[in-house]
Amino acid sequence: MSGELSLGRLKAILEKHNIRLRRSLGQNFLVDGNIVRKIVTASRLAPGDVVVEIGPGAGNLTTALAATCAHVVAVELDRRLLPVLEEVIGGLQNVTLVLKDALEVDFDRLVAGVTGAAVYKVVANLPYYITTPLIIHLLRGQSGVAEMVLMVQLEVAERLVAAPGSKDYGAFTVTVQYYCRPEILFRVPRTVFFPQPEVDSAVVRLTRREKPGVTVDDEALFFTLVRGAxxxxxxxxxxxxxxxxxxxxxxxxxxxxxxxQAGIDPRCRGETLNLEEFAALARVCRQRLVES
Structure with missing residues (x-):
């Protein structure tokens, strides 16, 4: 049985299947239909699009996505939620549920195997505890991701769009901005989740660049320098x-x-460097390593 998942219905389903949600798995389920609709609208889905959803939880967002696109591949870690998802999204023919750890999934291969598509979007209310490594995994290892619309902690959203020199700017920021154009779409209060988390959230859009934000000859060297800085x-x-x-x-x-030699003041701090300056440093280092 599909349909909008209200707080009352969610509690009833969880009680029926004797399931207690685990904060350790970031299980804070979205129960506000208006926010669900805003996320789907922000995803700019076309009827032929394929969507990967990570952490479908109880299937509230899954249902709305399935009504808008060609196919949803939903990846869930917690097998205890299977009866809940079967009850909520079991009747949807264009949803494939995969019970795996998202950090270990080759999404390009998974989507191609399920739908035949080479390009897809990721739309998800991400579990907080894997947000950073999962975004890196999707950007660095999955070339088929065209765009991501993600619910993340507000502080993570601020790190994604941070400018050089700000307190939120770091190696994670540089990595994300190297691969994509991030933007914060809207804030989401903690009150629209069950159970209620301790922080507010935000929905962000990460649009994959056609080519990286800067040109480097050695990506591994570039990111080594970023981490060191x-x-x-x-x-x-x-x-x-x-x-x-x-x-x-x-x-x-x-x-x-x-x-x-790279035109950077040695007395500055790493958080003041922009993408172009990191790229300039990488080029000088590579040349020096080649010559040594």
């Missing part, structure tokens, strides 16, 4: 990179020389 935020960039031992044998003096 943010490893010790209080230190100057030269000290942080030397302390992180990004390259064995490179001293602070070496890093000062390299940073100067």
């Amino acid at each position: 943010f490893a010790q935020r209080r230190k100057t960039l030269a000290n942080a990179l030397a302390g992180a031992r990004v390259f064995p044998g490179w001293t602070r003096a070496t890093w000062e020389e390299v940073l100067n």
Whole structure:
């Protein structure tokens, strides 16, 4: 039986199947139909689109997505929720439920195997405890993801769109902005979830760039430098990179020389660098490594 999942209906279904939700799995289910509709509208779905939903929970968003697109592939970790999902979305012919850990799923292969599609969108109310690693997994390992519309903690949303020099700007920000254009669409109060979380949320859109935000010859080297730059935020960039031992044998003096060559002040801090400056640093480092 499908249909909008009110708080009363959700509680009744959970009680019927003797299920207690686990905060450790980020099980805070959306029970506000207006927010569900806003998420679906923000997803800009066409009738032929394929959607991956991660953490369908009780199937509230799943139902709304299935009414708008060609097919929904819903990936759920908690097998205890199977009878709940069968009751809520069991009658929907264009929904495929997959019981797996999303962090271990090759979504490109999964979607191709289920629907034959090479391109898809991800729309989800993400479990808070896997938000950051899951976004990285989707961006770095799954080339078929065209766009993501995600419910995340408000503080995560602010990190996604942060500008260089701000307190929210970090390695996660640089990685996301390298691969896509992030934007915060709207805030979501904690009161629309059951059980109610301790923080507010936001719905964000991550639109995949046709090509990365900057051109680099060695992506692995680029991200190694990004991680090193943010490893010790209080230190100057030269000290942080030397302390992180990004390259064995490179001293602070070496890093000062390299940073100067890249046009970057060695006394600045990593959080002040934008994508272009990280790319410039990567190019100089690569050249030096080749010549050494």
